[in-house]
Amino acid sequence: MEKFKLVATTAMGLESIVADEVKALGFKTTSDNGKVYFEGDTAAIAKTNMWLRVADRVRIIVGEFHADTFDDLFEQTKAIRWEQFLSVDAAFPVAGKSVKSILYSVPDCQAIVKKAIVERLKIAYNRTGFLDETGPLYKLEVSILKDKVTLTIDSSGVGLHKRGYRVGQGDAPLKETMAAALVKLTRWNPDRPFIDPVCGSGTIAIEAAMIGQNIAPGTNRDFLSEQWPWMETSVWEQVREEVEDVAKRDLILDITGSDYDPELIRIAQGNAAQAGFTGLINWQVQDLRDLTLNGSNGVMVGNPPYGERLGELEDAEQLTQDLGQLMKKYPSWSVYMLSSLENFEEMYGKKATKKRKLFNGFIRTDLYQYWGKRK
Known part of the structure; x- marks a missing residue:
């Protein structure tokens, strides 16, 4: 089965706990600030979403590259085989963030990534005109840190802290x-x-x-x-x-x-x-x-x-x-x-x-x- 590069995101200071959780599920990890990286197939995506108690989300890393112009961002995003992930009718909103990067305008980066993916899918599916985006939802993110671009798809949906049991809360609830x-x-x-x-x-x-x-913390919820x-x-x-x-x-x-x-x-x-x-x-x-x-x-x-x-x-x-x-x-x-x-x-x-x-x-x-x- 195909393997994906995956990342479990977490609050700062909790990386070691999340890494231990991921290792306990049978995967090798590397960690960075607020992120625990690992590789796995579709079963790994399901298993980690279901079992990780301390992680915020599980994301699929679709592409990583350096870009310091909008043309770079467009062309390298377009070169990714998005059709492996997105169906022709996929709905794919693009969120974004940029830190210490030449491409600092987040709305522009989001728009360029969106346009590049649309162009790629039109070619892959032999379509002209607009894509209707009425199918399954894929939440994409373009994250740029020191000119390094990371493109991810969120596999969790609602954050993993939403277990489904909290029907009431006090003034300052703990996640x-x-x-x-x-x-x-x-x-x-x-x-x-x-x-x-x-x-x-x-x-x-x-x-x-x-x-x-x-x-399992994901027992009573969907992803x-x-x-x-x-x-x-x-x-x-x-x-x-x-x-x-x-x-x-x-x-x-x-x-x-x-x-x-x-x-x-x-x-x-x-x-x-x-x-x-x-x-x-x-x-x-x-x-x-x-x-x-x-x-x-x-x-x-x-x-x-x-x-x-x-x-x-x-x-x-x-x-x-x-x-x-x-x-x-x-x-x-x-x-x-x-x-x-x-x-x-x-x-x-x-x-x-x-x-x-x-x-x-x-x-x-x-x-x-x-x-x-x-x-």
Whole structure:
């Protein structure tokens, strides 16, 4: 089967986690800023879309070349065998971006790439006049970095963080991909208790449950490449069959999500039910200061309020202080908190075992890690 050059895109700082996920599926990788490259056939496209928990999208790299004039861009784009990917009736909008390049006008680059592909398809399919673009959708992107052009097709469609279970959310929801990354960074396993004490709409706890029961994150959603004629239906059927074969839906997990806001807990329960986890996760309306942790060697993961808005900084600092006091009672538990507070360790009352820089959207944060003394 034909092999494609593929790239899984991800938030900065999460490349190593995505690379590990891709390797676990059987592919060799190389990484760059926000990108993990690998090669594979149509089954690889289906499998990575279905299984990657932390990646944003899986793109097919159709062409790479240097261009410093619009003529270069046109001719080299036109030389690519687009008919291998696009049917005669394909709809193919072109998005674009340009960084530190001579060809800096993104709208012009998009228009030229579009025109070049149209010309190529007219020749390939022996057509004159307009192409009607009423068929399957292919989302193309022209990306130019330091005059190097990369042309890609998005195989995912809606971003991979859209698992299909979030029917409600709070004010500042954490992306599902970032929540999964936080759980993976703890190296938690289903034999240990797990809690998010500031769970909001429940994303971290739900992602932990999916990991614990080995449920593929793409189980309850569709992907854009499923519509493409050359992506065989049998490939998707086989991948979905394998997903069900390895799922451990009967595995009992000790996962708790708690929050002081009853409305957020109600939303979290609805999201969990949509994900198929009714009754699996223990949801509690609980103030952090009144929290009691059961069991030992547990893992606590949270994304507490950052205090970004005026007047909320003191509340965020107080919450961190309360958390530090609480966890003195549970030395065997490990704590992982994502925060933008520069004085987090001071407020917590203890220097972190390890810190990891991560970007939550456009907010620069640190994951503060306090490793417990295992019993």
